[in-house]
Amino acid sequence: MRLPYVLLDHAAEIDIGLIGVPWDGGTTNRAGTRHGPKQIREMSALTRNVHHVTGVRPYELANCADLGDVNANPVDLQDSLAEIEQFYRSVSAKGIVPLSVGGDHLLSLPVMRGICNGRVIGMVQIDAHTDTNAHSFGKHKYTHATVFRRAIEEGLLDPRRIVQIGIRGSLYDADDMDWGRDQGIRIITIEEFHDLGLSEVVRIAREIVRGDPTYLSFDIDALDPAYAPGTGTPEVGGLTTIEAQHLLRGLRGLDLIGADVVEVSPPFDMSGNTAIVAATMIFEILCLLTEQLKGRKR
Amino acid sequence: MRLPYVLLDHAAEIDIGLIGVPWDGGTTNRAGTRHGPKQIREMSALTRNVHHVTGVRPYELANCADLGDVNANPVDLQDSLAEIEQFYRSVSAKGIVPLSVGGDHLLSLPVMRGICNGRVIGMVQIDAHTDTNAHSFGKHKYTHATVFRRAIEEGLLDPRRIVQIGIRGSLYDADDMDWGRDQGIRIITIEEFHDLGLSEVVRIAREIVRGDPTYLSFDIDALDPAYAPGTGTPEVGGLTTIEAQHLLRGLRGLDLIGADVVEVSPPFDMSGNTAIVAATMIFEILCLLTEQLKGRKR
Amino acid sequence: MRLPYVLLDHAAEIDIGLIGVPWDGGTTNRAGTRHGPKQIREMSALTRNVHHVTGVRPYELANCADLGDVNANPVDLQDSLAEIEQFYRSVSAKGIVPLSVGGDHLLSLPVMRGICNGRVIGMVQIDAHTDTNAHSFGKHKYTHATVFRRAIEEGLLDPRRIVQIGIRGSLYDADDMDWGRDQGIRIITIEEFHDLGLSEVVRIAREIVRGDPTYLSFDIDALDPAYAPGTGTPEVGGLTTIEAQHLLRGLRGLDLIGADVVEVSPPFDMSGNTAIVAATMIFEILCLLTEQLKGRKR
Amino acid sequence: MRLPYVLLDHAAEIDIGLIGVPWDGGTTNRAGTRHGPKQIREMSALTRNVHHVTGVRPYELANCADLGDVNANPVDLQDSLAEIEQFYRSVSAKGIVPLSVGGDHLLSLPVMRGICNGRVIGMVQIDAHTDTNAHSFGKHKYTHATVFRRAIEEGLLDPRRIVQIGIRGSLYDADDMDWGRDQGIRIITIEEFHDLGLSEVVRIAREIVRGDPTYLSFDIDALDPAYAPGTGTPEVGGLTTIEAQHLLRGLRGLDLIGADVVEVSPPFDMSGNTAIVAATMIFEILCLLTEQLKGRKR
């Protein structure tokens, strides 16, 4: 993005901070998302200043800055969770709304730990997978497939204020989605997405999260692999980029306290198009965040 | 797929056999589908156990096995046709329903020779091309572009019980499709597919093949090259993967005596996504075959 | 295309000439379209003789020839503009309708200079960008982003007879499109395209250009990068190839005096599919040109 | 190469003809060499007019032409062998020395059948493999791994006048090379190549083929895969391009009646460098052929 680079320690008066989390320590299959932030930053040179539909000018509306990359490492998972959480505690303490660029989906957990400050928040999750498994490989509690089960258990997320959109793909067990549904999560599979239509999906999502503090999590594998091949667990039959853009634009005015775009894996993104798609979605979300901030400031 | 590997000679009590046909001896342009079975097997690790829409559990409903690869070779076409036919005669003799992974489309001919046992069968063919040319290069009778003309001439297929869906692309001659239509084949071009809508196409297809023995042939080039670039004769303007999935799910309950997924060409599939798409379609078809088998067993 | 190669100096009785313009001297970001004509010619071997929907047989209806490549060079922009203009003056003098293959979009300017002969023409532009910037980098007047501003200023194009379809992407300034709209250009953004529907877009386009001399300019980046990744300035959320094909078929019967397909960049087209898409669009346009020519000849 | 394209039927006064054989019908593992001639022609644009060491100007010394591609097909091996042989009979009848571009190595057999005219010739073969297997897959007589056994059996090649340079790689059986050695072939493995040194290898090669009619066959897999990755059966530990160039320059003055460069497989040549290497070797050989021709004419 066309953002000034600011060290967190020197960040003052920043409204929205773009933060890279070059870490794939929670990835159970094809690694590589640790290189996501770098490639997305590079490709973001193709985005410009004004949203062509909403007319939002994010860099004028708010004080945006690139806060650089969090210090995480691939060889010690708990250490990285702690490092990320600590970084986001500081971000939160400075009143900065974080827009994170992954890295794998497990990063949402330490981010939420860092910014919730005792609040139990809602979430709009655009994703192919629910990421609410009990564990991975039968024993590991912290992976990108268990992240939101952990966040619910830790009291960070209110499951009745979670909507998951774009879910699909064959299941390990017939009851894979039962736990989430039992908790109260509203799961909108890709089939239901097409049955309901985009407007109705937007209406449902807004109804679920309402005006309370909400996190927006965008897993790039929500998109069909034709649009976003560069990811670790591609799932056939997903959203088009246009559908995703309209979905995001439908979230204007929500109380978003943070957002992330995750699971872009450059080693599997030979044309670089997945990073371009991710940069476009980040721009859409940045416009959401700044517009809402402006509304709040008034 | 998550299947045990069983040698055909030792196969007992197998209901459905996944069979690789690593052979592109009938390919007239860009070769490479001989590597298809290997890559699709590899990518099939991304599929799981339960169909997320129909709830079918193929590995519980039926005794499924991977019967390995047929012994074919690229340097002697007639010899390979004979080898493949012989293999499928044995498969058929053991009462196994074959789900074949190509390889180029010519393989459907020896497969049908091996499993028809005197029956004249119907076919649902999802494809960009009719593959009913009289010959290729003006003289060659056995290629992937002539396969179903040969199968009709040999009395294996009943043309009035064939429906071809997704046909498109410029023609060699204005009468390219006349022979097929004269025989009674129902050709649904991609334009007609969009005009009729998916439900009506499904209705027509079911009406044509009815409850009699039917073969399902899925040429990966039926899909748009954006979704499945790794094929030898890509044809712009095709099906999306979601359309193909809904089409397949519309075939539940037919009397399918065999199926194939053909023309995946790894050397032209740089991201590996075509193989993932193929594995997903194979899983969809496997669920069709097992569900129907269970129905029949009752 | 399956065309005889004819040197322009020896071209007699040619109705439609395919012309390569291997030049990216107007490209401001990622170069590479200079290799477009070669790759598209190669991939055009996959097109055949008859349009499968309209039944048009271009090679029978008109005398088509491949006139080879224009002599342009990447190290002297004004020299190249002059070379291209001169070539098209000769093409025009021989009564040949040019179908150009780029190269970057700046080539449309010298082509129009060469073929307008004092006429002020209309244009159907299928594109992600309006290409009517005042300048690039604050000072350069001749680039692929300013081409149609220059053509309007030079009196080659009548802005009230221009329709731009598929426009999208974030803007440099909120007033990026104001100049064009003030001139009378009808801009149909991708969002408006989806709101109006394809038939209505076709109706509007025809209403704007009417039966007067019209140029057809197809920038491959009008298509979504999933369908056409090999281009210098990909813009997420574009047309599908099917939409583009239907759009082109909607232009039958217009008075097209020339056309181009531009911005295919082989170094960014790893699978070669963008070139296949371009060849398909060229075939669609060739059918338009020959059908209309035949109508006129009667 | 910078050669005029001449149809064989119209070829008069041609000394040396470059001929493409886009055919991989004899390939037992990874296909793709059918696309070799096209890619090598394209990359040959990077070669120029004068040899920088020998000073030979091939296009001035001899009348060189590109005779286009032989008509071969991948679906009928014996038919293709006959087509190729017939083409080369015509080439030979017109007194043209053929420089062939493959295609797989089996093409050397019909070429020799076409040009030997009863002569029993010698051969310098630069290759990783001897290609003198009795058969492939236990039964197939005509493949790229058996080609020179067949040529010897047919009395086309005199085994005592064959030298094979660069042979390496693990063997199927310990006696794989025994047949060849028993016939009198001088096999210089890569290990022996390094022990003897380049000058001594050149001396031996010249001693073996002497001044009698000799064929030069260059399999691109003679080179190490680091230099020429785009081939079907890469063999680690091969020649560098500099070694190959010096080897070829060591063959000046021999009585070469034909030559080929084979086994370039574009689908496995992602960077295109293998085709550039092949074009360079073809230029080296073209200089050999023209220089010798000039010597003979005197």
Next chain:
Amino acid sequence: MRLPYVLLDHAAEIDIGLIGVPWDGGTTNRAGTRHGPKQIREMSALTRNVHHVTGVRPYELANCADLGDVNANPVDLQDSLAEIEQFYRSVSAKGIVPLSVGGDHLLSLPVMRGICNGRVIGMVQIDAHTDTNAHSFGKHKYTHATVFRRAIEEGLLDPRRIVQIGIRGSLYDADDMDWGRDQGIRIITIEEFHDLGLSEVVRIAREIVRGDPTYLSFDIDALDPAYAPGTGTPEVGGLTTIEAQHLLRGLRGLDLIGADVVEVSPPFDMSGNTAIVAATMIFEILCLLTEQLKGRKR
């Protein structure tokens, strides 16, 4: 390799076991070696039965089997170290000499823990890096850059019986190699390798490890990136494959109690050639192991 697949639990009378360790939990920069074993197995189809220089027939000399992949996971480093160690304890208990395929270099640590059984062994390490750092990122003790420091500290390796060949590349600190040299490790940089010559390097290596139990560790990045680009930390200016082959052949007759080939990373190995190179080195090592075993059995 052409090996029967045997489950470790059922392994009886096996002399040499090929074992995959699909794990990159110790990788600090570009991940991906977890996919190494799969790709190397696939490419190993290009190796055959007999060593063409030594004449060794590994599959006849010894009872070789593919023992499959160790169960490791990317989300818990200590758990994986324990799993790998346990597996190799069983391998060792059955008297099987393990030939491991990585995976990243950290795997050598649990392998040595599993097979040393109280012995302090020597090592021939062919590598670009010494892998004897004190820690990575200032605090992490277990990574692929610290592995042999840990092994020495744990008393598994005798530093005076370690020779490291091919070391190169800029250093973090001037004293990076001091610790190792102080321990007694003989470091042969690539510069010294070229100064001494291959024979002298072999002589030194044999002198250092002598006839006592020795481990052979081959990091693919010892090779120049031109020969083996598919690795996480490529280092310019390395060994050629021929040099590596001769180096390995120079180790005949040593008392090798295990060996590994590590750091092949398929996501960075676009042509697949690095895996072919690795498979070739594995074949060379397999011949070493079987030949020595045969010697010992006598």
Next chain:
Amino acid sequence: MRLPYVLLDHAAEIDIGLIGVPWDGGTTNRAGTRHGPKQIREMSALTRNVHHVTGVRPYELANCADLGDVNANPVDLQDSLAEIEQFYRSVSAKGIVPLSVGGDHLLSLPVMRGICNGRVIGMVQIDAHTDTNAHSFGKHKYTHATVFRRAIEEGLLDPRRIVQIGIRGSLYDADDMDWGRDQGIRIITIEEFHDLGLSEVVRIAREIVRGDPTYLSFDIDALDPAYAPGTGTPEVGGLTTIEAQHLLRGLRGLDLIGADVVEVSPPFDMSGNTAIVAATMIFEILCLLTEQLKGRKR
């Protein structure tokens, strides 16, 4: 490199400045070097702090900084030449020794115009091509193939103090090198390089440029395409990276007033290895520059 980023306007006390010139306006064939500086900066993360042979610590010996990219554009050649010259005049005025990263080779001309300040300098040029053509395409004076002819004509370079190493490849005309040799340039072709041996080449180079002000220009195509495929005009049969490293180390102690590494073209560098090679060479040169500066300061 691990360098602080400093804006030129704020640069004080900087000894050596790394400068990107993202410009390929002088490229006559395959463009793409405009992306070179970005990719090389990215890959330079793999270099470290201390030279492992000379022990030089560049970041301690001198005050090094990354001065960012020069402002150049691809659509106006003369404008870019002026921009680059102006930038280097400022660099020179501040007493900074520039180490430039291209971009195409034409950039050496404006760099020399900016830093020569009336001096006539010598040059060590490591390159496959002499780049002393009179013009390109018969009329264009300023391209990457004419750059040093222009620099000599402008009195920037003393031809008798120029040595060109690694020259090779077929010629346009037999007298291509005559002009340079007539001027007094010492051309060492790759063949002569191998005949003389590396030490003698180093001795000759030092003898020619002596202790007077000298520029070092490293064209990445001096290296063999196996080592550096990512370039616009690859030339088979070049230097290995080890040879290039030893060549550079042979230049210690010369009076180098500037250096560049040019012609890295990321679109043709699929594995990224060419950029890694370039970063390694830049590190070697940085060590040369800092060591000499330290010597001078004393």
